[in-house]
Amino acid sequence: MTRLPRALHPAAWWGWATALAVAASRTTNPLLLGLIVSVTAYVAVARRPATPWSRSYVVFLRIGLAAIAIRVTLFTLLGTVPGTHILVTLPEVPLPSWMAGVRLGGPVSLEGVLAALYDGLRLAVILVCVGAANTLTSPRRLLKSLPSALQEAGVAATVALAFAPQAVMSVGRLRSARRLRGRPDTGLRSLRGLAVPVLEGALDRSVDLAAAMDARGFGRRGPTPRRVRRATAALLLGGLVAILASSYALIDDSAPDVLGFPLLLAGGVLAGTGFALGARTGGRSRYRPDPWGAAEWLVVGCGVVAAICVSVAPSGDVFTATSPPTAPTLPLLPLAGFMVALLPAWLAPPLPRPRGSTTTPPTVPVRERWMPADDWVTNR
Amino acid sequence: MIRFEAVSVTYPDATRPVLRDVELDIPEGELCLVVGRTGSGKSTLLRCINGLVPHFTGGRLTGRVSVDGRDTRVFPPRELADTVGFVGQDPLTGFVTDIVEDELAYGMESLGVAPHVMRRRVEETLDLLGLADVRDRPLLSLSAGQQQRVAIGSVLTVHPRVLVLDEPTSALDPAAAEDVLSALTRLVHDLGMTVVLAEHRLERVVQYADRVVFVPGQGRPIESGPPAELLAHTPVAPPVVELGRLAGWSPLPLSVRDARRAAGPLRARLAGATPPTRSSGRRSSVAEMRGVTAAYGDVLALRGVDLTVHRGEVLAVMGRNGAGKSTLLSVLAGLRQPSAGVVSVVGAPTHDRPARDVIRRVGLVPHEPTDLLWAQSVDVECAEADKDARVESGRTRRVLAELAPEVDGDMHPRDLSEGQRLSLALAIVLASAPPLVLLDEPTRGLDYPAKHRLVGILRDLTSRDHGVVLATHDVELAAELADRIVVMAEGEVVADGPAGEVAVASPVFAPQVAKVLAPLPWLTVGEVAAAIAG
Numbered sequence: 001m002t003r004l005p006r007a008l009h010p011a012a013w014w015g016w017a018t019a020l021a022v023a024a025s026r027t028t029n030p031l032l033l034g035l036i037v038s039v040t041a042y043v044a045v046a047r048r049p050a051t052p053w054s055r056s057y058v059v060f061l062r063i064g065l066a067a068i069a070i071r072v073t074l075f076t077l078l079g080t081v082p083g084t085h086i087l088v089t090l091p092e093v094p095l096p097s098w099m100a101g102v103r104l105g106g107p108v109s110l111e112g113v114l115a116a117l118y119d120g121l122r123l124a125v126i127l128v129c130v131g132a133a134n135t136l137t138s139p140r141r142l143l144k145s146l147p148s149a150l151q152e153a154g155v156a157a158t159v160a161l162a163f164a165p166q167a168v169m170s171v172g173r174l175r176s177a178r179r180l181r182g183r184p185d186t187g188l189r190s191l192r193g194l195a196v197p198v199l200e201g202a203l204d205r206s207v208d209l210a211a212a213m214d215a216r217g218f219g220r221r222g223p224t225p226r227r228v229r230r231a232t233a234a235l236l237l238g239g240l241v242a243i244l245a246s247s248y249a250l251i252d253d254s255a256p257d258v259l260g261f262p263l264l265l266a267g268g269v270l271a272g273t274g275f276a277l278g279a280r281t282g283g284r285s286r287y288r289p290d291p292w293g294a295a296e297w298l299v300v301g302c303g304v305v306a307a308i309c310v311s312v313a314p315s316g317d318v319f320t321a322t323s324p325p326t327a328p329t330l331p332l333l334p335l336a337g338f339m340v341a342l343l344p345a346w347l348a349p350p351l352p353r354p355r356g357s358t359t360t361p362p363t364v365p366v367r368e369r370w371m372p373a374d375d376w377v378t379n380r
Numbered sequence: 381m382i383r384f385e386a387v388s389v390t391y392p393d394a395t396r397p398v399l400r401d402v403e404l405d406i407p408e409g410e411l412c413l414v415v416g417r418t419g420s421g422k423s424t425l426l427r428c429i430n431g432l433v434p435h436f437t438g439g440r441l442t443g444r445v446s447v448d449g450r451d452t453r454v455f456p457p458r459e460l461a462d463t464v465g466f467v468g469q470d471p472l473t474g475f476v477t478d479i480v481e482d483e484l485a486y487g488m489e490s491l492g493v494a495p496h497v498m499r500r501r502v503e504e505t506l507d508l509l510g511l512a513d514v515r516d517r518p519l520l521s522l523s524a525g526q527q528q529r530v531a532i533g534s535v536l537t538v539h540p541r542v543l544v545l546d547e548p549t550s551a552l553d554p555a556a557a558e559d560v561l562s563a564l565t566r567l568v569h570d571l572g573m574t575v576v577l578a579e580h581r582l583e584r585v586v587q588y589a590d591r592v593v594f595v596p597g598q599g600r601p602i603e604s605g606p607p608a609e610l611l612a613h614t615p616v617a618p619p620v621v622e623l624g625r626l627a628g629w630s631p632l633p634l635s636v637r638d639a640r641r642a643a644g645p646l647r648a649r650l651a652g653a654t655p656p657t658r659s660s661g662r663r664s665s666v667a668e669m670r671g672v673t674a675a676y677g678d679v680l681a682l683r684g685v686d687l688t689v690h691r692g693e694v695l696a697v698m699g700r701n702g703a704g705k706s707t708l709l710s711v712l713a714g715l716r717q718p719s720a721g722v723v724s725v726v727g728a729p730t731h732d733r734p735a736r737d738v739i740r741r742v743g744l745v746p747h748e749p750t751d752l753l754w755a756q757s758v759d760v761e762c763a764e765a766d767k768d769a770r771v772e773s774g775r776t777r778r779v780l781a782e783l784a785p786e787v788d789g790d791m792h793p794r795d796l797s798e799g800q801r802l803s804l805a806l807a808i809v810l811a812s813a814p815p816l817v818l819l820d821e822p823t824r825g826l827d828y829p830a831k832h833r834l835v836g837i838l839r840d841l842t843s844r845d846h847g848v849v850l851a852t853h854d855v856e857l858a859a860e861l862a863d864r865i866v867v868m869a870e871g872e873v874v875a876d877g878p879a880g881e882v883a884v885a886s887p888v889f890a891p892q893v894a895k896v897l898a899p900l901p902w903l904t905v906g907e908v909a910a911a912i913a914g
Contacts, residue, residue: 181739
């Protein structure tokens with residue numbers, strides 16, 4: 001079977017990554033969590049496009065490691081988990097009586113450290129899943145393929161995403177301007193002086209942008225009657241709130257069951273009706289939408305299989321006991337699930353080559369400024 | 381097509397209207413050029429056409445503006461988006477997406493154009509504006525000319541009947557400006573589109589215009605008519621028209637071609653005379669660059685540049701967008717460290733030296749003079765500058781009073797006109813009296829009178845032995861001011877010589893007067909006037 005090179009639908013990658021994140025949230029077994037990291041890393045390397053954001057995997061990995069470190073450090077200092085295996089006893093800082101229940105220092109138990117480590121690891125792996133999705137497809141492309149009822153919200157989000165790089169550019173220019181006025185351009189004091197001009201510049205730009213967007217038809221009503229627009233908005237809002245509430249209930253074990261899947265279903269139906277109504281009457285269209293084909297179903301399916309395998313596995317296998325400390329086991333069912341989740345590395349179609357050349361895309365200096373944007377990084 | 385009936389516009393908090401009783405009728409298929417001084421209300425006039433004034437800006441509009449029979453009081457800008465395409469001054473602030481193709485399609489998506497039609501129009505527009513090679517590039521990675529063409533293309537794809545552009549070529553080098561303007565004339569001629577544009581650099585546009593609308597400002601009545609008639613008496617006029625007025629040609633020539641055909645007698649009369657020499661001999665140098673290379677990542681912005689700047693001379697650095705002009709200035713000012721080579725200003729390097737010492741030797745007015753300004757009022761700004769430069773208090777304010785006497789000390793720097801802001805930034809830089817003054821593209825947004833004043837200021841600096849380097853796209857400014865011109869390309873110096881020789885030798889960088897009088901080496905109307913009188 002020969003497959004045409006094409007970029008996979010961004011929602012497929014996000015679906016796959018979300019399913020793996022769900023799987024990660026339902027286990028504290030370090031072996032399984034490590035497995036998820038390997039799976040996402042392999043797939044991300046195999047199918048990442050040559051774009052600036054395709055390096056974000058490493059960034060998220062670092063944030064994850066930081067999360068583990070913070071979690072374990074905080075526990076060691078403030079931990080209150082009782083345990084029999086005391087690793088070390090830190091000097092305890094006496095606290096005033098109104099802070100009863102908080103302890104600073106004191107004995108550190110192996111049970112507590114392990115629990116903190118596994119919890120931090122779980123958070124880190126969820127972050128890594130987000131990083132993998134970011135690497136495989138840009139969040140902007142995902143916003144582009146939002147249902148038409150949400151497209152304008154998507155445009156607003158796209159614009160907001162552009163704020164950070166623009167602010168970075170302004171900071172670079174203003175730091176040079178400080179130097180041109182004979183003030184030091186490093187240090188904390190210089191940063192304080194930058195905040196106001198950067199925000200002023202951003203405000204000016206956003207007013208200009210709003211005018212440009214208005215002039216280009218953003219927020220156009222078109223021929224849709226007001227009643228239909230209101231109904232669409234109400235359906236969407238209700239549906240999305242229901243989905244949000246139900247996903248919270250699904251993650252939190254103590255929530256009543258009725259808030260879980262039934263509410264999710266109801267929310268899905270509401271939002272779906274809203275989307276359908278919006279698509280029929282929205283008056284917007286979409287340029288070159290990403291197709292959703294068999295490959296997309298397969299990729300999402302692989303992720304879902306892994307999530308289900310972890311969810312139905314006996315809890316003794318996926319939750320490694322910390323009190324008393326036991327060695328983690330490698331349960332077969334989740335292992336099989338993750339092997340399936342690895343398949344998108346081959347199932348996803350190959351990526352098209354960048355146009356024009358086989359080498360890296362051209363990096364011609366951005367429109368010439370007296371102080372180009374990336375300069376603040378190199379100039380530090 | 382576009383009809384203004386007794387239109388007056390008053391902004392909130394303003395005491396008098398920007399536009400008063402405007403009567404204007406622009407028929408279909410015309411290229412209409414709006415001229416006037418900075419702050420005269422050109423932009424307001426343009427923004428009335430698609431309803432941004434008053435729907436977006438606020439303020440009070442009386443009278444009636446209608447486009448294609450639709451009243452802008454009833455239709456806000458977004459509902460007029462299918463009729464009027466609007467391109468603002470800075471293309472970057474108007475971009476909604478981040479890839480060329482998506483940007484071209486965005487307007488059509490808002491209007492709900494069918495997908496197959498969108499696809500076809502995007503392909504057509506890519507070809508029409510010569511953007512096919514960059515279709516999947518990020519917008520930020522394009523050159524300024526390409527960005528401006530994308531901005532125009534992004535409104536063209538919705539097939540508007542009217543295209544409104546606010547200073548479409550002000551940030552572009554001469555060649556890129558030609559590209560954009562020829563694309564516009566093609567739209568007018570081939571598609572019958574009505575185009576309304578405002579522009580300060582008339583020399584680039586006036587020959588293509590079917591009609592000129594002159595906005596005198598301060599609420600005085602606007603004038604509209606054929607270019608040759610109107611420009612005979614307006615205070616803003618391109619050099620070729622000024623030359624025509626001087627020589628008494630009738631009808632007034634608008635293009636170099638027309639002027640050359642009328643210029644035979646003038647050339648004969650000037651044949652014996654020689655223009656005044658500019659370079660006043662070799663003086664001591666104020667700055668030296670030897671083998672300077674600077675890189676952004678793996679892209680070389682400067683390659684082995686050798687350059688000497690002398691005291692008392694104005695050096696104009698020219699070249700297309702991205703040729704390395706701005707990098708050259710930032711290396712001289714010590715903002716960038718060269719990756720190889722030696723830079724010395726008044727005998728010492730500028731990078732890695734304390735900023736307060738560097739500003740005593742070299743001052744740079746950046747591309748956006750606003751970047752230098754961050755106080756809440758002009759007076760506070762000046763006081764801060766005195767402290768920064770460690771000079772006696774009141775010095776900056778005195779310099780500013782010489783440059784722009786009318787500036788009110790209580791005003792917020794952002795409320796000043798472009799020219800006044802430039803003067804304020806220049807005053808701050810000059811407070812510490814650096815022997816080397818650098819200006820990056822100083823004439824963007826400046827009208828002819830403001831430019832004349834800038835020329836006077838810089839001439840005065842050189843007479844006091846400062847060295848001045850300016851990076852500019854403005855060939856007329858370089859002709860007026862420069863003693864020496866350096867042309868850069870791909871980070872290298874490709875030409876370096878007296879202004880007369882370099883400007884006349886190159887068809888791209890030659891000022892209009894030089895083109896009209898070639899092969900005679902005259903550069904400005906002022907020189908010709910002096911020769912005729914004397």
